[in-house]
Amino acid sequence: MGLVTYKQLAEHNNSGSCWIAVGGTVYDVTQFIHTHPGGAKIILKEAGKDATSAFEAVHSVELLPRFDETVKPVGTLDKSSERLDSNDSSTAEADAAALRRAGMPSLGSVLNSFDFEAIARQTMKPEAWAYYSSGAEDEITLRENHAAFHRIALKPRVLVNVSHIDTSTTFLKQTRVSLPVYITACALGKLGHPDGETVLTRAAGARNVVQMMPTLASCSLDDMLNARVDSQDTWFQLYVNADRNVTRDVVLKAEARGCKGLFVTVDAPQLGRREKDMRLKYQEDISDIIVKTGGDEEGESSTSTGQKKVNRAMGAARAISSFIDPSLSWKDIEWLQTVTRMPIVLKGVQTGADAVQAAKLGLAGVVVSNHGGRQLDTCRSGIEILPEVVADLKRAGLHGKMEIYVDGGFRRGSDVFKAIALGATGVGIGRPSLYAMSTFGQEGVERLLDIFREELEMVMGLMGCTKISDITEDMVDASHLSTRVSLVRDMLHQTVYEPLQPPQFNRS
Ligand code: FMN
Numbered sequence: 001m002g003l004v005t006y007k008q009l010a011e012h013n014n015s016g017s018c019w020i021a022v023g024g025t026v027y028d029v030t031q032f033i034h035t036h037p038g039g040a041k042i043i044l045k046e047a048g049k050d051a052t053s054a055f056e057a058v059h060s061v062e063l064l065p066r067f068d069e070t071v072k073p074v075g076t077l078d079k080s081s082e083r084l085d086s087n088d089s090s091t092a093e094a095d096a097a098a099l100r101r102a103g104m105p106s107l108g109s110v111l112n113s114f115d116f117e118a119i120a121r122q123t124m125k126p127e128a129w130a131y132y133s134s135g136a137e138d139e140i141t142l143r144e145n146h147a148a149f150h151r152i153a154l155k156p157r158v159l160v161n162v163s164h165i166d167t168s169t170t171f172l173k174q175t176r177v178s179l180p181v182y183i184t185a186c187a188l189g190k191l192g193h194p195d196g197e198t199v200l201t202r203a204a205g206a207r208n209v210v211q212m213m214p215t216l217a218s219c220s221l222d223d224m225l226n227a228r229v230d231s232q233d234t235w236f237q238l239y240v241n242a243d244r245n246v247t248r249d250v251v252l253k254a255e256a257r258g259c260k261g262l263f264v265t266v267d268a269p270q271l272g273r274r275e276k277d278m279r280l281k282y283q284e285d286i287s288d289i290i291v292k293t294g295g296d297e298e299g300e301s302s303t304s305t306g307q308k309k310v311n312r313a314m315g316a317a318r319a320i321s322s323f324i325d326p327s328l329s330w331k332d333i334e335w336l337q338t339v340t341r342m343p344i345v346l347k348g349v350q351t352g353a354d355a356v357q358a359a360k361l362g363l364a365g366v367v368v369s370n371h372g373g374r375q376l377d378t379c380r381s382g383i384e385i386l387p388e389v390v391a392d393l394k395r396a397g398l399h400g401k402m403e404i405y406v407d408g409g410f411r412r413g414s415d416v417f418k419a420i421a422l423g424a425t426g427v428g429i430g431r432p433s434l435y436a437m438s439t440f441g442q443e444g445v446e447r448l449l450d451i452f453r454e455e456l457e458m459v460m461g462l463m464g465c466t467k468i469s470d471i472t473e474d475m476v477d478a479s480h481l482s483t484r485v486s487l488v489r490d491m492l493h494q495t496v497y498e499p500l501q502p503p504q505f506n507r508s
Contacts, residue, residue, distance in 0.1 A: 001025075001073060005081035006050075013048025020051040021077040031070035050077065053093065056190055056218075097125070105503030107440045107447055112455075113411045113432040116448060118502030120192075120435035128191035130279070132434050135373035136272030141381070142373030144484070145409025148381040152418045153477040157464030165457045169468045171210055171426055172261050172343050172364055172403060175233040178208040180420055180468055181452050183445075184367075184407050184428030185237035185263065185347075190218035192438030198227040199437045203445030205229035207453075212263055212428070215239045215250065225257050235261035237347065239268070240332060242325040251340050262340055263367065264333065267348025269326040272375040333361060345405065348375075350385055352392025358402065359393060365403035365425070372408055372430045382408040383419060384481050390423040413455025420468060421476040 004019075004026040012019035018030045020043065033043045046054050100123045110116060121129055135142025169180045183204050189196035196218040197211075204211035205228055212235040213224045221236075228234060236254035241247045251262060336344055343364030348371055349355050355366050368382045368389055386406050393399040406419050407428030416427050429452070436444035465471050 001075045003078040003081075004075035005078045006083050007081065009050075009077065010048040010084050015044060015047075018043065018047045019074065020046050020049060020055075022050075022052050022055045024052075024077050024079070025073050026075045026077050028072045028074045029070070053194075056194060093125070097123075100124075103505045103507040104439075105505065107443060109503040110440075110444075110447060110451075112451060113436075113448060115502050116432060116435040116439055116444065119439045122505065124192065124438050128438070130276045131188065131191060132186075132431060132438075134274040134276035135377070136274055136375055137377035139373060140378050141370055141376070145370070145373050145381045145383075146411055146415075147409075148383045148481065149409065149412070149415045149418060151478075151480045151483065152383070152422075154414065154417070154459070154463060155475050155477055156462055157475070160464035160466070162461040162464065162466055164466060165460050166467045167453055167456050167460070169426070171233075172345075175210060175260055176208075177210055177426075179416075179449065179453050179456065180424075180426045181410075181416060181449070181456075182210040182212060182235070182405075182426055182428055183433045184430045185212040185214035185217075185265075186430050186434055187214050187216040188218050189214075189434070189437070192434050193441055195219075195441075197224050199442050200433055200445060201225075201227040201232075201234070202229075203433075203437075203442045203449065204234075205232040206442070206446050207449040208232075209449055210235055210260075210426075212237050212261075213254075213259070221250070221253065221257070225259075233260045235259060235263055235345075236342075237263045237265060238336075239265055240325055240328050240336075242327075244332075244335070247336075248339055251336065251342075255340050255342050259342060261345055261364065262336070262342040263345045263347045264336065265347045265371075266328070267350070267369065267371050267375055269328060272371070272377065274374055330357065330361070333358075333363070337361070337363075345403075349389070350379060352385075352388040355389040355404070356392050356396045356398060359396070359398035363402055365405060367405040367407060367428065368424075369405075369407045369428070382406040383415070383422070386419065386422045386424060387478060387481065413452055413457070414459045416452065416456050417459045417463065417471060418476055418478075420471045421473055422478060423473070 004021075009019055009021055009026055011017075012028070012030075015033060016030070017028075018033055019026055019028050021027070029043055104123055105115075105119060110119070117133075121133070124132070167179050168176060170176055171182070183200050189198075189200065193199050197213065198219050200211050201213075201224050210233055211224075213221065214237045216239065217224060225234070236251075236259040238247070238251065241250075254262065333344065333346070345365040345367060346354075346358050346363060347367040348369050349358065349366040350368065350370060355368070358366050366389070368385045370376065370379050370382060383406060386404065389404055390399065393401070393404075403425040404423055405426050405428060406424045407430060410416060410419070410427050410429055411432060419427050429448075432448055433445055436448040440447065460466070460471070463471070463475055465475075
């Protein structure tokens with residue numbers, strides 16, 4: 001392959017002859033744009049340019065040659081050749097990003113997980129922020145997920161020697177972790193950071209916590225797995241593809257490459273209506289990209305190949321939802337048990353009855369979760385469902401037969417403590433890890449995990465617990481957990497209370 005100058009690249013900037021450069025290689029995608037089920041527009045926007053950053057915002061570069069035989073490499077981009085202004089669509093975006101980050105508070109000023117969110121809101125690309133932060137419809141469940149923790153009171157024990165506190169525990173009977181916290185699966189990591197989910201992998205490795213790797217990551221599974229440090233255990237989150245052979249292949253690959261748990265997402269037979277996301281122009285472009293690769297839920301999938309016509313006017317999430325296999329049922333879970341020896345955990349269980357059914361099948365666990373409030377609005381928070389799951393498993397004589405994980409709205413060490421007290425083995429952290437990654441990269445995610453550890457240690461100390469197994473149900477009062485209405489507003493307190501402030505920007 002010869003060298004292609006920026007000028008030569010720019011000459012192929014239309015549907016009659018369309019070249020784009022990605023990762024230093026120039027591709028002729030003229031034929032491909034016509035077979036692109038999402039339409040030619042998204043590619044033509046980058047025609048004749050170095051589209052690396054636009055492409056990498058969603059994909060792993062190594063995916064491109066695999067898309068289609070109509071994607072033809074024509075040469076290597078001659079980066080020493082004269083650049084034309086229009087050659088690189090990333091320049092304007094880089095300028096805008098630099099402006100957003102001007103005067104950004106330092107990592108040292110971040111005291112809690114909310115601070116990452118406050119900084120992310122101002123520094124992230126607005127479309128990326130909308131995608132990460134959005135919840136379904138009126139976002140009642142999104143807010144309830146955290147609010148529910150306020151209805152659980154702590155009942156500390158005193159005069160316990162707490163000079164040494166150990167927050168470590170064991171997940172799925174095999175993985176010793178430093179914290180009862182894991183980084184849960186979230187799609188489209190490259191929207192927040194150019195290195196995408198590998199940032200989370202590295203931070204998880206550095207802090208000895210587990211990362212659940214998403215099927216729909218922007219990075220390939222290999223990229224993520226290659227970013228592990230020695231002896232780092234990871235889990236794989238699965239969206240079951242309509243083509244079960246695709247699913248079998250990806251499950252076998254995850255197992256062969258050492259993943260220690262298969263988390264099957266069961267709360268997304270179709271996607272929730274995320275209106276912040278829908279309102280932004282971004283949705284159309286992202287859905288186009290995703291549809292091209294046959295992605296079946298919240299991002300692109302490197303493994304699926306389905307192509308469908310979708311209603312893009314409904315926004316990214318809804319457009320993508322047409323790829324979700326709504327026929328997924330308990331029978332498929334039994335089939336998965338024949339495919340893999342990895343422990344299988346259902347992610348997205350919301351009733352005690354379904355948890356009992358999972359235990360009867362002999363599964364390794366459930367994640368009590370409402371998908372971060374992104375699916376069914378006005379459903380209950382994970383923490384509220386947890387006691388029902390424990391009670392129903394006890395009634396069925398199945399308590400202790402499988403592990404119970406929970407996610408949604410966990411922002412404080414005390415939230416983690418409450419979940420452990422109510423019967424969880426571990427807690428998934430979603431958005432805070434995305435925000436920490438998007439603002440401060442790996443260092444930010446490590447700091448986030450440190451904050452969770454420091455807060456949990458403090459709460460354990462004040463509660464009279466020196467190890468995770470000391471945390472018991474009688475240490476919390478959850479009697480009002482299901483009382484979702486607070487009848488009395490403490491007006492005086494509200495009036496005198498001075499709200500906490502996130503770190504301030506210094507833009508003078
Ligand atoms: N869950 C999945 O099972 N698969 C996904 O691909 C997926 N993508 C997500 C993308 C984003 C941007 C967010 C915020 C969540 C996603 N989730 C996905 C749900 C998370 O795994 C988790 O259930 C949720 O984020 C926990 O709530 P939290 O964000 O309040 O911590």
